[in-house]
Amino acid sequence: MTTSSDGSSASTGKRRLPFNFKESLPPNKRLKTANTKESSAGKHISCTHHEDTNRKRVVEQLASIGKTICRAVYFTCNLYDFVDCLIAELGETPVFDIDSDLLEAVKQISTFHPLVRDVIRQGRRECKMSIRNIGDALRKGHESAQSNDIKTIKENLPYIFSGIKFEPPIEPVHSVGKARMGFHHPQCAELLRPLNANWDDPKVRALSLTTVHAPTVQDFPHFIMANARDLNMGPEGQASILDRLFISPYLIRAARVILFGPSAVNETPIPPTSRCNASKNNIRGASPELIAYITIMLRFCLSDEESYSNDCYSYIKLYDVIRKQFQDVNFKTVKKYIINTWNSELFPRTATTGMGSSKNVISGPETRQGHLGHITAEKSAVLQIAKAQSQLSAQYDTTLTDAERDVATALLIV
Template sequence: MVLRDHIHRIRTDPLVSHGRHFGRTVRTFCRVHTLITNGLSRTMHLELERITKEDLSDVERADHHQYQQLLGLSPGLEERLNTGNEGDLRYVADMITKGMGSARSDDTKSLKAAVVDWITLSNEVLSPPLQRNVKSDRGYLHPRTGELLCPVNLDWNDEKIRRELKSGHLVPSGDMWPRFLFRNYEYNLADPWDGLLRSGLLVKAYKHVFTSPSSVYNGDGTSKSTKSSNARIHGMTSVTIPSIAYIATQASPVRFALSSGATFSRTDKATDSEYFYELLIEVLEDPEEYVEVSDLLKWWNQQIFPSYQIHHRAVHRDSVAAKIKDRRRLIAGGSWKAMEPSSSNSSQSDGRSPSPGALEQEAQS
């Protein structure tokens, strides 16, 4: 009975749910115990002014940001860590890690079947057919999945390349990015940013994981499911860079669902998942790529979150709303001067538009 209660407590601990979202949107390859231990120590030194954020290396700054994001995802976690002992810290880390692992496992299982439909061309069938719940015949063993997984710097139409990929003599590393990352699965050698991470396959997978499987086929991205989506449960209203990388990597597992591997791990040699994932994030978080990445994130948000465009639309400079904001800004700065009302029309002498009733009376007179 005691053991059963303990297992139930672990399964229902909110930390597991927080870990699932952390792995999907912040970091999927993360040693949580180390992240928390270093985060606590670093926070203490910062608060005591023994160090400043400027003293942190780029890696330390990135780790600290991930630690703060973890605290933000889990209300009350910071106090729990500050007042707990080493056993409490280890329990928290274990639950977060459990959540991350279960999310990867669940997404792998779910996408394994769904991806078969997405890679089948309209009004066509795959030849040979793929079984929805079997992956042993995928990867470079199948012409369709092989074509999509083939690195853009290799020619899938070259029989020798295909043969070496199928046999395993040629194993692409994580920095050899596959064709399915690009819009229409086409790579522009002259401009590597052209269509990068804008493929329909990625968008479908993202919706499947974050906004529900039913939203994949709805043009406006809305879900028909009565169950709250992962995005809604965690208050997610915009796409994150790591979440795009998560979807593109086996962890989510578009890349993994196309491959023939049966299980996912951070050390798998066949697809070099961790390197692939981290390199994607490194490129997308590079300040030098800010313009391209900002445009990419805007595009993604428009695909996934229908209300994003409404909330982020620019207000026209001549609109009433803009004029009201300008007026308030001028008043606050002490430079507001009321303009004389127009006297061109007696009904507008007070600076206001005539009411419908006044217009009706004028028309009758």
């Protein structure tokens, strides 16, 4: 064996390892040779990054759930109570009392987001999120949905109310000014007027500008009704007014704009894009809460109020009154018809009515007659009672119970 001047072994053909062996290795090979303190620090950073990534993903999922709650489940619910109700199902002790409305809302959100409990469980156990943390994430999505929907409706009012000539024009909204809308604007006033108001009476119109009170069923805005000329009224005549509630083209168009985007104002895209709100929020069917939400959003956008609040008009009360109306046992058959109509227009692939999608809300006479056939003699009996009560109330100022007044007003509009 010979040794060269640089100390390498010439006979074996092998070169001696460099003196600074550790420094010559690539970083991934040197990791195991690092001191204990350095390794521990790297492990801590890795764990923290993993936890932050999980938490971010949970917060994003909660925001999406919050948007669905806003639009289609329970707009006016206390989101922290909602979380409390969910964690109670996971075996934790609830902080607040849980009411039946919250239980129903939790049941509903599960149909839109089947993994909602898994998200809450991960947030609580893996990410160590408090009820407030989870509620804040839901609220962020809730508020984002509401503000975006108001902006979208405002920008598309002329298309939602196509066929109505607004004088002065309302496009864009800033050209006329919010202060000149609402009951100060002739066409907006016609759309906002209460269902049972005698709008030909100047005193009634004047009161609408000065009187503020908590809305009742009697104050449902007129734009929720389909036009009588679009209906096949049938032999019942005035009784068929019941079939006009909550199926106006304005409500359906506003719902399309919010769920599928402005380009879908007249027809639901088949299939809807993956980026639309309906897809992102897993909204695949209509609900009374969706109808109530669209109603209050549309009412606000037509009003003269600069910003959304419950100071001048109680939108929370209107929302809850609409929900209560759909829960009324006497409204059960009509509720089914309304929901089927909305599904056929917004979600034609999953609708059970077979009406299909169309540019107008109102279907043809043959189809409509088929649906009206499901509204049985039960409705006729209720109508007769409601009509008698309404007439007595109008002529003799008879005091009705809340339930009687609600049914009478909803079923018999004059």
